[in-house]
Amino acid sequence: MLAETAVNRATADPMPQTSSWQFNGVSRGLLSVIELSHRSENFYREQADSTEAIPLAILREILSALHFRDENTFNHSRRVGLIAMGIAQQLCWEKENIKQLEIAALLHDIGKIGIPDHLLYKPGRFSAEDFGLMSHAVEVAEDILQSCRLPLSIRRTVLEARRYYSGLEDYSRPVGTELSQGARILAVADAYESLSREQVFRDAKDHHDITDFLKERAGTQYDPRVVETLCRWLDNGGLSLLRSAAGKDSSFIQSSQNGSLMMGAIGTVFAELYALEQAYDGFSIIDADRNVLLVNRGCQELFGRAGELFEPQPWTPDLFPITNFNHQAFGEDEYPLDVMVSKRRPMSVNVQIRQDDRHFEAAEVQCFPLFDVDGLFRGVAEFYKCKDRTRHQSHQFKELALQASRDALTGIANRGELENQLANIMDRYLADPQGSIFSVIYLDIDHFKSINDNYGHAVGDEVLVELAKLLRQEAYSNELAARYGGEEFVVLCPELELMQAAGRAERFRLEIAKLRFKGAPDLRITSSFGVAQIESQEKLDSVLKRADKALYESKKNGRNRTTVLRREELSQSLSKVTPAVENEDFVFKAELAGVLYDEFLIMKMKSFVHDNNAKVRHVTKGEVLLQLGKKKLGGRWGKDPSRQPVLIEMKSTNDERSGPAGGRKQKLQVKITPIGTVKKREVFQGRARHTYRMLRTYFVSE
Structure with a gap:
């Protein structure tokens, strides 16, 4: 059971008794995460020669909890496993790889253990808020699989199965990255089985309608070769196998009474993780020996490692690179984790998260000590909250981002x-x-x-x-x-x-x-x-x-x-082309002068950018760099002004005189240069003068 701790109580560090106020809060859910990770670690250490991808006892506990929570979801996962194995066999997979694929299929929906009933059984369409809440099920499943120390291949299969086969449909996936074949198989198997079952919000579809649906989306949402292999497997006896397995239960799932006990233990973990995924932009769990056991997806993104799968490892400052709020490095034993461990009480610190050499993000880090019921120190939970924005993107936001990347x-x-x-x-x-x-x-x-x-x-x-x-x-x-x-x-x-x-x-x-x-x-x-x-x-x-x-x-x-x-x-x-005119002839300079309040200047700048589809390239105090127009791939200017991109550099200077109501007398030095290749000086000058006239209409000038 998860209640069995993997840490030796004889060597555990009790809570110090020197302070007049002691924090004695017990987070059973987070303690269970530590215990789950330690149990898995002990299994892999003691069974180094075992071929099991996950300890069978832990697999039974999780599946028992899923079975107790929602039998339909459990049976769905079993049938998805059958379909996925059938496809893999058709593709001549090795037995060991097929076994890992089956485990991934059985566990791909475990995040639903923490989903509230009003969402899990909702009869109507999901709203944007519902999609946002449901997305946490995937994140919680990732957290659990990471805590169980599953092989990276299984974790990657479960994670990537939620993504579109085509990188075009997945705006967050860089060109050149491919989904694993296991993920592509699991995605097709999951879709077929889900469409074949009656849902609370729709009727079941027949076999031919489902295959037509999958074929229609082959090449975009699903791998065409996997869809073709599925159809071949179904025609060669797979459909009969699915129908014969529809009424069977799994032999290794325990009784409903035991399932209730499992749900009580594991359900606490899921409920805790579900709440954390909603509340924070990122979090990590560290045990008493300073081993980092869990880093959720949000935390990975915060520290610039969005595409990586985390594996447990010792804590080091380089793992979570932060400075104090004034961008000054922490000294030895001054990191929030070190201070919290020494004081054994919760603390909150404003920090700067270093994402690379040039980019930082302001955040609040909250550190909580984790004690068990006997007051023994078991670990630390660190929670990150961004200061300037919320990193959790709604389903509606993601749809808008995808639309912005597509041709209409x-x-x-x-x-x-x-x-x-x-x-x-x-x-x-x-x-x-x-x-x-x-x-x-x-x-x-x-x-x-x-x-x-x-x-x-x-x-x-x-x-x-x-x-x-x-x-x-x-x-x-x-x-x-x-x-x-x-x-x-x-x-x-x-x-x-x-x-x-x-x-x-x-x-x-x-x-x-x-x-x-x-x-x-x-x-x-x-x-x-x-x-x-x-x-x-x-x-x-x-x-x-x-x-x-x-x-x-x-x-x-x-x-x-x-x-x-x-x-x-x-x-x-x-080499046969006449060299272009010197760049000095392709510079347009002018000046805008007048009484310009700072707030007024900023407002007008925003209006110009919005109304003319301009792009802000650089902003510093008193200086703005804008791009107006789109650059062609070959770099040549087109006939339309929108295909004649220019760079607009504006520098603000203050005059000693003051205007009415205390406004400063300011001047804007304007410099316009072409982007790309322009052969005729008069073409550039015409474009530059037109741009300057546009600027004049937005800013007060004398």
Whole structure:
């Protein structure tokens, strides 16, 4: 039972009796987390040769509690395990890996033990607040699996099974990262079994409706190959196996009376963790020997380790890098944990969390000592609360963030998301040039204007939607397909060398030629492609320019073809181009002067940014750097002002004179420079003067 402590009471440290006031609070839930972790540690230490992925006694206790809490959820987990094992067997998995997948399936819904009844059995649709509360079930499940010291493969399978197969649908997942196959199997098995059962909020679906549902979402939410394997397994006897297992109970689940006892012990742990996930931005549990046993997902994100799975380890200052609120380093024995351990009473400290060398986040850390019923010191709980914002994002916020990263018409990534992912993948390349190469595929629909002219804009939109759908289905799960604008698309291919990416582009090109359209059955389209790969000591802009140049070569040479371009080949072609005008001729300077109150200035600045879709690049006292307009991938300026990006630098200076009502006389020094390549000085000057006139309408001037 969880009530059995793994710490030797004979050596436990009793609570000191020197203070006039003593904290003697007992958190049974958090103590149970420590005991659960110690029991698992003892098992793995004593059974070093065991093939069990989790102690059978602990597995029985958790499943007994789940069975007592909600028998339907327990039976659902069993059937998901059967389906997942059937798929894995079809894919020729090893027996040991299949066993671990079964455990992941059995435990994937244990977070529901802590969900209130009014949510677990709600008959209607979930509200945004309901989704936020339900999301804690996943976080609590992660906490429990971490406390049980399960192998990372099982924990990763459970965690990643909640995510979309396609990175496009998961805005928080960097390009180049793939879900484990176990997670993809578990996701499909979970969906099939859930849809086959009658729920309080909907009727059960039949087998054919479910497979149609999964096939429709293959390539986006689910792995197409896993969906295909599931259908094959079901047709080869899996469906009969599921029906025969529907009425059977599990032999190793204890009686309902014992289940009640288990629910009382384990339920305390789940209730405590559920409350903590709601109340704090992050927390950690540390035992009396200063071993960190549990670090929840929120705490990992706070300290810049969002994508990592934590494993128990000794506490060190580097594990939780913090300074005092004035950014001064803590001295030896001055960390909140050290002070709390010495005083053995709760404390609260304002700190700065160091996320990297340049970014800090203000937070409050609360430290609580954990004592058992005999007053013996068992460990520490640290809770983090951010000062400036709430890190827990609602379901509604996540939906809005996802929408902001998508193209409204086609549903694939938009230009902003593409630029973000390009920056991320370039950072990874700079950190590991040998292991993080990438290629860029640039494509354009041939003669797209004539499609709109001859068939209408509705058909033109259908062409764009169908092409985007094809790219989404044909691209691998770790790749990114994006619409850059108009009929231009980009595919970002991590870990692909130039000729491999060219082969990928050729496959796209051939499949695009096979597309058919409901609005114009006789219409056939082709596309031109340009491909480039990052090369040694190369900047991102250079790669994109080569891909753009390669696309131009494809169109110049007859369209409907793929062209690859290496850096040395681009250098040869550019050597014939007349050098551009010196940069000094592409600078516009002016001044805005008037009585400008600080609050008024800030308000007008915000209005200008909002109304003109400007981007704030840098802000310091008295200086603001803005970007107006979007940069094209090739770096060239377009004809439309929105495709003529400029950098606006504004510096504020105070005059000695004062204006009415005490307002300071201020001047704004304005400097405008182009972003990208501009060949004609008069084009830039016209854009700069127009930008300056826009600024004048927002700020009071003389």
